[in-house]
Amino acid sequence: MTCMNMPPPPPGGSYPQPPRGWQPSQAPLRPPPGYYYPQHGRTSGLAIASMVLGIVWVYWLGSILAIIFGHVAISQMRRDPNLRGKGMAIAGIVLGYVGVAIFVLAILVAAGTSSS
16 A cells, blocks of 8 residues: 555665664754745735835825824834734835825925926
8 A cells, every 4th residue: 555645666666765774863853054944924914015005106196194103013023023024014114105206206306397
């Protein structure tokens, strides 16, 4: 009988056997050096909201909220090391500032064209 997860036996006809005297309890308890441990924790909802609002802009009100939510999320991450999402918060902040800059530029262009 073969297991569905095991490959077919090699051409010799059987699987290699573990060394004589080996017990399952002798398996290493820790992974080898350099093994990557995934970091566990929850992603900050404010970081996600900051990035989404920075992308969407929502009549430039979203840009202002993206900046606020991003800064609050980063300050929360400094206090709680289990929170993740710093990259999303930074992306939201940058996109928020870009949105505000475009808004200010649009106002200056509109004011310049209306006065002439």
